[in-house]
Amino acid sequence: MAVIKLLEYPYPYKGWFVLSNDPDHTTKDRWDSLHAFLWEELELPVSDSLFIESFNKNIPEQVNLKDSGESILKHYYDTLHTWGDFVASEVVFDRKRIVESAGLLRKYKIKPLVWIDHSSFSGNLIMNNGKGANPYLNDAAGFRYENRDYSLDIVNELGIRYIWDGNVTDSMKIKPYIAGANFRNIISEKVFVFTKKILSKFLKWSLNRDENTELNRFVLKEKEFEQGIRMYLFRRCGSWRYAHIDGVPEHINKKTLNKIVKNESVYVFYTHLGKREAARNNENVHIPDKTKDAFLLLKKYYDEKIIYISPLSQLFDYVVLKSKISIEGTIIRFKADGVRYNNLTLDDVRNHKFSFAYNGKLKTEQISVFVENKEIKDYRLIKEKPGVFTIEFYSNGSENN
Ligand SMILES: [Zn+2]
Incomplete structure (x- = not known):
């Protein structure tokens, strides 16, 4: 009698990498050079995210669905970078705008499954107190007001089920599991919680401030919002410091890739490929040679079937189905x-x-x-x-x- 056992990854891959790109600072020229190199030349399945609209006066040329339309739809998007860039603008965001935005998504047949909060946007679902996930706001005197920035219900109706928790980790230990979702996870999670308890007795700072520490180890964690809406949270890997086109080689290199293989890890790379280091902002070349070499190295691991690469939604659906x-x-x-x-x-x-x-x-x-x-x-x-x-x-x- 044969005993069948599920493997962590589709054979023969030893790990899974996602290039999770936010559109901040991406002008049309930069978009073109990224599309030509990553999507057309290397054919890497990047996970790109989309601004539906952009009013940011600091970055007036930022690509977005409303202004750029078809010209930025030559590749696939599975992620919304909120309802748009309303930071540094006079335009006020409220629920009324969303009806139009949802219409635009339908018009272009975009069906996002992933949501990533942006900067200090008032409609963020997690970051900056996650105001966008609360239908009502209460003041200190006990008054209750309807929140005009609330949109979690519409995010849910769009079909989005995966939300960034707003944190970046340098931890490489996450495997293709959901925190607490199966027997093996529960056991290791118990050991983990116990160790954390013991440790926090000695180290009384920081450990308890992160309510989703499991996301340093697991790909997804279930979260129930007010009104019973359930989603999965995920965390990205990398660093705040190097989350731009010049910083890519700090994270995509032999050391990182070999570690992914050794630990059989999942690596969800946090970056803004349209953004540069400030000192280089006015140069002609957008993708420096060192960064091109880093992507070529990643492509080599992918071509040799060592590390699998996919958009976020494909990884998350795989993890959910597998669980x-x-x-x-x-x-x-x-x-x-x-x-x-x-x-x-x-x-x-x-x-x-x-x-x-x-x-x-x-x-x-x-x-x-x-x-x-x-x-x-x-x-x-x-x-x-x-x-x-x-x-x-x-x-x-x-x-x-
Ligand atoms: Zn952003």
Whole structure:
């Protein structure tokens, strides 16, 4: 009787890297040079985020959906950088603007799954006290006011399920798990909480101020907002200091990439590729050679199938789906998590692949795959090597490829 075990990553990858780019300071010229190098020349699946509108007087040429339209839609966006850049502007943000913004997203068929707060924006969901997630504001005398900057309900209706927690970590220990989501996580989380308790007795500062320390170790953590809206939080890796095009080699280098492989980690890289170090702001060349070399190195790990690269949403959906896979004998079952997916269907697993190890004798014909309670056949079973197989779900209508 064969025992089947789920692997952390699709075979043969040893880690997962996401280039999570915020659009701050990106002018059209810079956008063009980034698109030409990263998307067209290197064909790296970057996770780009979008300003719907931009009124920032400090950066008047910043690309955004409303002004730039089709010209910046030559590649894929899975992330909203809030409802736009209202920082350093006279334009007041309120709920009325969102109806128009949601219309623009529909017009261009953009379906973001990820939300990233921006600077000191009053509609941020987490940063600066997360005012945008509270429908009401209370004052010290006990008055309760309707909050005109509230938009979490509309963010939820758009389908967004993953929210940046506003922090950056240099920790490399995160694996493709959700904090507390399965038996293995609960055990290690208990050990972690215990260690933290002991430590904080001795080190009375800082440790308790971060309510999401689990995000230094896990990719996602569930959060329930007021009014019962549930989302996942994530944290990014890197540093505030080097989060621009000139700082890329500080984080994308042999040391980081080898560490990802050694620890079998997930690395969600925090950056603003359209931003430069101030001293270099007026130069002609946007991407310096050192940064190009760093991207070429990353591409090498990707081409050699050592580190997988994808947009944020693909990683997060993988982590969520993976957390609910159960194996009973030769039956592999996928189930909904209740936050990202309420009722899992075949369409939700399409374009994903999962690898499994097994020992003992196994005839692959014995394997059956269920999505919820329905057996499905729309997948390829790939025998990778003795003892390892992959289940790859077809994309819609591509079973004859
Ligand atoms: Zn920003």
